[in-house]
Amino acid sequence: MVRKLKVAAxxxxxxxxxxxxxxxxxxxxxxxxSQSGARLxxxxxxxxxxxxxxxxxxxxxxxxxxxxxxxMKTKASQFxxxxxxxxxxxxxxxxxxxxxxxxxxxxxxxxDKCFPWAWEHGYFRGRVNSKTVARTELGDLGMLICWxxxxxxxxxQYAGQVDMMVIASCPVGGSDPVYHFxxxxxxxxxxxxxxxxxxxxxxxxxxxxxxxxxxxxxxxxCVSAVGMGQIRTKIPRGCATLFSMFILxxxxxxxxxxxxxMEMSCQMVEAxxxxxxxxxxxAERAQSQGEGFAIAEVTLPEVKPSPRGAQPAAPLxxxxxxxxxxxIPSLMRRVYKKGLAKFRAIY
Numbered sequence: 001m002v003r004k005l006k007v008a009a010x011x012x013x014x015x016x017x018x019x020x021x022x023x024x025x026x027x028x029x030x031x032x033x034s035q036s037g038a039r040l041x042x043x044x045x046x047x048x049x050x051x052x053x054x055x056x057x058x059x060x061x062x063x064x065x066x067x068x069x070x071x072m073k074t075k076a077s078q079f080x081x082x083x084x085x086x087x088x089x090x091x092x093x094x095x096x097x098x099x100x101x102x103x104x105x106x107x108x109x110x111x112d113k114c115f116p117w118a119w120e121h122g123y124f125r126g127r128v129n130s131k132t133v134a135r136t137e138l139g140d141l142g143m144l145i146c147w148x149x150x151x152x153x154x155x156x157q158y159a160g161q162v163d164m165m166v167i168a169s170c171p172v173g174g175s176d177p178v179y180h181f182x183x184x185x186x187x188x189x190x191x192x193x194x195x196x197x198x199x200x201x202x203x204x205x206x207x208x209x210x211x212x213x214x215x216x217x218x219x220x221x222c223v224s225a226v227g228m229g230q231i232r233t234k235i236p237r238g239c240a241t242l243f244s245m246f247i248l249x250x251x252x253x254x255x256x257x258x259x260x261x262m263e264m265s266c267q268m269v270e271a272x273x274x275x276x277x278x279x280x281x282x283a284e285r286a287q288s289q290g291e292g293f294a295i296a297e298v299t300l301p302e303v304k305p306s307p308r309g310a311q312p313a314a315p316l317x318x319x320x321x322x323x324x325x326x327x328i329p330s331l332m333r334r335v336y337k338k339g340l341a342k343f344r345a346i347y
Contacts, residue, residue, distance in 0.1 A: 003300040005138060007164075007223045008038035008293040011272035011285050014170050014227030016050030019060070023048055023071050025291065026085070033293050034079035040138060041293070042225040043085030045097070045146050045170040052233040057123040058343040061088040061095045069100060069108075076102040082138055085225075086113070086145055086168045088124055093344060095124040099145050099168050101134050109134035111143035115151055117172070118328040122236045122335030131157050139163030139300045142220075146171060147324065150206040152314055155214040159307045163300040164220050170227035171207045171269035176200055178265050179235070181258040192249040198317055205315040207271035213312045216279025219305035221298035226272045228287045230265065238262035240331045274298065277305075 010029050012022070026047055033041045045051075048068045049060045062068055068087045076083040082103050089098040089112075097113035097120070112127030130148070134141040142158035146169040149155070158165065179187045189196045207224070215222040235241055239259040242252055255262075273284035274296040283296035 003139065004297055005039045005300070006037040006295055006297050007040040007221070007274055008033035008036070008042065008295040009223045009225040009272050009274055009285070010041060010043045010047075010293045011226055011228050011287070012044050012047055012291050013229045014044075014051040014172075014231050014268050015229055016052050016054075016056075019048050019067060022050065023068065027071075027075060029291065029293055030075050030079055030081065030083060033295060034081050036295050038081060038293075038295055040082045040166070040223065041084070042166055042168060042223045043083070044225045044227045045086040045099075045168045046088065046227070047085045047168075048087050051170045051172065051227055051231060053119045053122065053236050054234065055339055055342075057088060058095070058339045061090045061124070061343070063090045072100060073102050073106050073108070077104050077106060080104045082136055084143070084166050084168060093340075095340065095343075096127055097124045097145055099143050099166075101136075101141065101143065101166065103136055109136075109141075109143070111145065113145040113148060114154060115147050115325060116329070117147035118324050119236055119332060121329040121332035123339065125336065133158070133161055134166075140304070141166050145169065147206075149211055149214070150314065150316060152214070152311055155218065156311060159218060160304055162218070162220055163304065164298065165215060165218065165222040167211065167222060167224045169207060169224065169271065171203055171271055172231065173203045173266035173269050176203065176266060180232075180263045180265060181255055182261045183258060185255070187252070187255070192245055192252065195248045195319060196245065199320055199323075202316055202320050203269040207269045209315050211271065212275055212279045212281070213315075215275045215277070217307050217309070217311055219277050219308055220301060221277050221282075222275040224271055224273050224275065226268065226270075228268050228270070228272070228291070230267050232263055232265040235262045235264050236335045237331050241328065244327055244331065277301065
């Protein structure tokens, strides 16, 4: 039997705030989405803390069955919805970025981010070969977090196995940043030369174009919740980061003395949406509309579809993958190791 249901993708400001305050804001949005008929509500990545590259992240990570997960379980029951959202989760003395999904009866499914993006490696580790098919009363749901959606392998593993995809993201516009130095100077990717200038627009190509194309290839609907707004955050190991660009942009050496205080500002990628099985956007929410949600009725397939032809190529350069998955993450190992040691000493 063909199933139809309303689903909601929530958009929240990505700037950090107290957990209690952010949960209260999220609670209002979950209530409103439920009142609008949504049976599945998806909150953004790190919805409970906001997004920044800061050592405070180690204190914000929570064990399972702590404040945020208990809140999610309670709200799913209170509003009779399936509720998803991601948080930094402590397990076995490691920190993961975990997407949790609760049904109204309190059952939980979990997916851990496989590919932390760039500087995120300084604050949580990836879960190799992460995959979760949540077999819910609504249907079988495939789960992804943010930059995982930029990897074809993560989509491919769900081919023919799911009725709908659920994505929680906080898609930082790291492909269109402004770097700020203590003397007031500012640099954009264009200032680093043509190789880095080619990164421009990669965020939109990932979370707008690629999500739509891979959704159409799977042939099932997709719910994509995001963080929004303009953020400004310190760059961890700024000197090492800038030095790693030195070969392709040697003229940046003049900024090395200020690099450890370097900050990055950028606009989050606009991608709060519900996408139909044909890859067309059924509902979306612009960042100019502020916090809220996109809601639409989707049709789940009677029989799980096989992918439609060959899997589309990713619209991203190999150099962008190298910087995001290899180069910058290699610099973050020390940050994670040092921060985790302090966390363990305290807790």
